[in-house]
Amino acid sequence: MNKIILSADSTCDLNDELVNTYNINLAPYTIFLKEKAYKDNIDLVPNDIYEIYSKEKVLPKTSAINVVEYNNYFKPWVDKGYEVIHITLGSSLTSSYNNSCIAAEQLQGVHTIDSQNLSTGTGLLVLKAAHMIEEGLTAREIVKNLKSIRENIHMSFILDTLEFLHAGGRCSKVATLGSNLLKIKPVIEVDNSSGSMSLGNRYRGNLKKSIVKYIKDKLSSSDNVKKEHIFLVHSGVDSNIISLAKNTILECGDFKNIYISMASCTITSHCGPNTLGIAFETE
Template sequence: MGKIAVVTDSNSGITQKEAKEYGVNVLPMPFFINGETYFEDIDLTQEQFYEKLEGNAEISTSMPAVGSVTDLWDKLLEEYEEIVHIPMSSGLSSSCETAFVLAHEYEGKVQVVDNQRISVTQKQSVLDAVELVKQGKNAEEIKKYLEETKFDSSIYIMVDTLAYLKKGGRITPAAAALGTLLKLKPVLQIQGEKLDAFAKARTVKQAKNIMIDAVKNDFTKRFGDEAGENMHLYIAYTKDRETALDFKSQVEEAFPKGEVTMVDPLSLSVACHIGPGSLALACAKKLPTV
């Protein structure tokens, strides 16, 4: 790849196999499941995770150990001059803040990017960084671009069951009981640093339309690109890929000039809080062509 290495974590949804294809390095996120430690996409597959989640296992997320981060950086700096490190949003995990502290010891050779993204939009930042390396940008310039454009993205997520939001303390038991009774499908939003409530739907069909309308609104009002010609569109999901592929057809119909560039599973750290059966529609501005 040249003189700059690109590093991210598995919250980006980039698998170890894809990492080799893209020429990037992915730190696996650790999970504590019933007291044992597992690493995403190393000894914990998506299938195994959902089996444990639906089996009511006690699951908590953590962040990569300091040693695993610095060991990777040290190894890469034997071969590369600089590193661009793109962790998940600082608003969703302390791993970004930890990386900033660690990078102080590396005299500017490691540029930590807080571009406040996760999942498919974080993955896009990694792919943009790879492209910027090819364009001859240095690590500091890449960090600057990714942080300046960090809010040029949105994720809308339909949650199929309220059980996991309740379990994680994100909603009260009373709200969960009422929502279940009314068969609500909440739509959440990640725009920048946190996961927020966005809308309530009564059916999956209504939730899909809410997400499509929200992205249309973003295209017009936030990005000034009504047709979405300069935007990436992404579908993400938890467990149910078939529903995601069906939704892709609906999204392509709604955005005839747009392009769905990814249909990916949501990272396990997000899935932990929202459970299986969730569906997401996301977008991000395309890297300007040189």
């Protein structure tokens, strides 16, 4: 039996059920809020961010996992003779991938993979790795397979507001004001060849109608969508809207597994509340 540890950055946004079922280890990002350091989704959750921002208009700053942290994280497994497969947030968005590679060079048996994605786009790649481990593939075989399929994983988000992007310096005040006044819901597309983000479609109207249009457009515009797994990730959306989104997915295809998860603090601090995204795989 292969001795393989499966690991990922906390930004993969997998829910507790999947993490526990497949024994997935998560390396947390550091969140700095009001001069205090927190571990992502351990010491701080998205609702804490919203509460503080609502009262004080203060947003957290996120910090990539550094080389020393990765070294300390991997070493106990390596010392016990395990091989480690670690999947990171897209390298175009963070230094975590490079830091993980540097740590891996100092240890034997650590395999770092750039997901070229974020949130559950990364999470879907982690789930694929978990299934390969169950099938008995070696670590090197798994790494090779993951690199061959990562550009088939598609991730996007629809935002309810540009306020958090503006507060974080990623969007102009004029654009934020215009979107809010016109009730425009922009879509953020993830480039699965690098992990970089760009503006996609923009939907006008309330959040429910916009989410339905967004999901239908995404799933109808992609050829050969695999029906095995699809992820629905959100940053704190009403349960009725989540049910609506899930039903819309089912209208678009007979998906075997629809996984619902909450976005990490790292993702939430940039997107803000009522953000919803989907991640799926194509042939």
